[in-house]
Amino acid sequence: MILPGFAYARPKTVRTAIALHNGSQGQAVYLAGGTDLVPRLKYRLVNPTVVIDLKGIQTLTSIIPGRRFLKIGANVTLHDLKNHPAVRENYPALYQSLDATSCETLQMRGTIAGNVLQNTRCLFYNKPDEWRKAKGYCLKMGGPACNAVKGAKMCFANYAGDNAPALITLNAEVKLSGIDGERQMPLEAIFSGKSDLPYTIKPGEILTHILIPGGKTKGDYLKLRVRGSIDYPLVGAAVSLVNERGRVAVGAVGSKPLCFDFDASEAGWVDRIAREVSDAVRPVANTVLSPAYRKKMAGTLVKRIARKLAEENR
């Protein structure tokens, strides 16, 4: 498959990267591992004039354990992060979500920030241009109607990242750098809730670091997919527990991970949280599995993790 024409730049600092983006009149995209971006380019889902490669920025490649946070550089690969002792020991939900992401080879290339900031996916959107043209462009492509839900005037593409749900259950924060300076916010705040434009990040802003609060947690991540070897989640459920305070995040059932908080000291919390999740998620017919099955499985995956955690806590 041939790529569309674009220029290539490899800046050495975050500041130069932002300046390059700023000079492109919004026609630039950032490249890290490329495992999400390059297929999108090949499918003509994005048509930039310049691709700015962030891998030359050395300040974004390290994992620094600190007193308050584990500070993870944007360019750290999923494989390196998975094998970091702090992740293995303290954040089981994140370890499992990293381990469940795609396949080993792509984990070695894909970066954590690239994985978190991947675009939303739909059975009727992630297709070659000819396919989409023949079908008629959908809302996410600027077309007149949704191709997944008949008559719908909004986009339902799913956020299919594995690691953002796990990071959200760990109360992770993100550091962004842009033309107006730096800002830091909870990870869940970067999601707009709109499937066609899924992020609140401003044009040219770079996610430079992910910060996870220190300390041991319990948790797990389970995902529903067709092939165990690779595949995006069709439902992804992460649960983390710090003492008795728990957090659930469910991905791949809408534009952003859905969050639920619970108290694990209350009687009957396992069934209650599983039911709450299953009732709340509203998948539509835009993946290879039916919405009814995915809705049920969202609750089931949460229940499986919650049962295991309740056993461990006993």
Next chain:
Amino acid sequence: MKKMTVNFMVNGESVSVEVKPYETLLETLREQLHLTGAKEACGTGACGSCTVILNSIPVRSCLVLTPEVDGMEVTTIEGLKVDGKLHPLQETFMEKGAIQCGFCTSGMILTAKALLDRQKKPSKEQIIRTVSSNTCRCTGYKKIIEAVTAASRKTERE
């Protein structure tokens, strides 16, 4: 679009190529350097038939832009034979019959080589995990796993 000069090492030899900024490493290897061992199948990073080793990491060369590899070291299947002697993995793939149509083989061997380079004696689970990065539609993986296991024993003895 203006062409770029990219310098990198391929199988131990330095090369300098003039590429379009949007040329993939797979295109450069196959069409400019005539190293056709890496195959294009899905073109979107799902299947692994275009796998090459980039600075000791296996990568899908269909997802890598050639300008990205400037100054780096690439190993393709053509580079595994040393002084006329095949790599242990190439031998055991033949001995165990781990090749049928052969289309996935170069990617499969390079993925396995990267594993054996970083882990001398991987467990069966680890081998399964690693080769499941690559799609093989013929063998059912049994003989591939046997071949990688046999190669790990061979390299351990050497």
